[in-house]
Amino acid sequence: MSDGRAAKRIAKFIKPLRVKPGSRVDLAADFDPRYKAGMNKREGVELLRTGVSLLSEYQARLAAQDTYGVLLCLQALDAGGKDGTIRHVMSGVNPQGVHVSSFKVPSAEELDHDFLWRYAQRLPARGDIGIFNRSHYEEVLVVRVHPENLDRQKLPEEAKGQGVWLRRYREINDWERYLTDNGIKVVKIFLNLSKEEQRTRFLKRIDLPEKNWKFSAADIRERERWDDYQEAFSDMLSATSTPRAPWYVVPADRKWFARICAAAVLAHTLIGIDPHYPTVDEQAGKELLAAKRRLEKEAPEGAARDPYAANRRTD
Ligand code: AMP
Ligand code: MG
Numbered sequence: 001m002s003d004g005r006a007a008k009r010i011a012k013f014i015k016p017l018r019v020k021p022g023s024r025v026d027l028a029a030d031f032d033p034r035y036k037a038g039m040n041k042r043e044g045v046e047l048l049r050t051g052v053s054l055l056s057e058y059q060a061r062l063a064a065q066d067t068y069g070v071l072l073c074l075q076a077l078d079a080g081g082k083d084g085t086i087r088h089v090m091s092g093v094n095p096q097g098v099h100v101s102s103f104k105v106p107s108a109e110e111l112d113h114d115f116l117w118r119y120a121q122r123l124p125a126r127g128d129i130g131i132f133n134r135s136h137y138e139e140v141l142v143v144r145v146h147p148e149n150l151d152r153q154k155l156p157e158e159a160k161g162q163g164v165w166l167r168r169y170r171e172i173n174d175w176e177r178y179l180t181d182n183g184i185k186v187v188k189i190f191l192n193l194s195k196e197e198q199r200t201r202f203l204k205r206i207d208l209p210e211k212n213w214k215f216s217a218a219d220i221r222e223r224e225r226w227d228d229y230q231e232a233f234s235d236m237l238s239a240t241s242t243p244r245a246p247w248y249v250v251p252a253d254r255k256w257f258a259r260i261c262a263a264a265v266l267a268h269t270l271i272g273i274d275p276h277y278p279t280v281d282e283q284a285g286k287e288l289l290a291a292k293r294r295l296e297k298e299a300p301e302g303a304a305r306d307p308y309a310a311n312r313r314t315d
Contacts, residue, residue: 017248019241033194035251051263052092058270063097065275069124069184073135076191078219079201088259102133169239176245186245191252
């Protein structure tokens with residue numbers, strides 16, 4: 001498939017997942033965790049393989065160009081599949097160009113700073129892909145569902161109270177605009193899991209000894225707040241899906257499908273950047289040629305003047 005056709009196909013594939021900026025999202029009504037675009041698993045696995053090699057090629061170009069960075073934010077409820085998505089989607093990419101940051105309960109040092117501080121420390125450099133496994137969006141999710149987290153943030157009195165979530169949405173949008181304006185593209189994926197599929201995955205984690213470490217009693221307590229989280233997700237998606245940094249709601253009940261969607265969203269972002277290998281100017285071209293001539297002169301008796309070029313012709 002030509003690059004242009006692949007780009008169009010990817011854009012069409014992810015369109016139903018994008019949260020239209022300015023729209024009001026009701027997660028349960030608007031997005032189906034079991035949606036799979038009429039695809040079967042065999043086709044899906046094949047498509048993911050294609051996507052992974054496309055990502056590898058684009059990541060190499062992104063790194064070589066060294067002008068744009070990409071920040072991929074992954075949000076989900078427990079057992080939503082964040083870890084597996086990262087493992088599969090990034091499986092073909094040069095590890096030097098990718099940095100994964102996981103955000104847990106904030107440390108005392110982190111709580112002593114403004115709420116975006118710890119996320120700013122982990123932003124990708126130009127040429128890199130940064131993945132946030134949980135992200136600054138926890139600041140309007142878990143912190144909102146459990147307001148005692150906000151109390152721990154030591155905010156001054158005037159920064160708490162009623163308007164705090166609306167203000168945080170605005171501040172997050174402003175921050176992402178700043179990043180985008182400066183060449184760090186922000187792309188956001190919410191893995192949308194159904195309550196029943198979460199129950200199944202929790203039970204699997206309990207039933208299989210090698211999965212026990214992934215389960216904690218706190219996960220059950222969080223599950224009890226399911227409806228509050230759904231509301232917090234809906235509000236977050238409505239307020240922070242912007243033309244520059246839109247949200248994609250990825251159906252997460254089928255892991256194989258979620259992975260294709262995540263790969264497609266990331267590929268779409270990279271295709272949009274369209275990074276190119278740098279080319280050399282006339283002067284540097286002349287220098288390359290002079291160096292080539294010198295190396296050719298060093299050829300030992302009986303060796304090809306340029307073994308690489310000679311082998312390439314016979315390959
Ligand atoms: P896990 O990703 O399963 O290792 O869990 C990390 C835990 O850290 C989750 O329970 C999150 O809700 C919690 N967490 C992440 N960010 C924050 C935050 N800003 N404030 C409070 N808890 C957080
Ligand atoms: Mg967990």
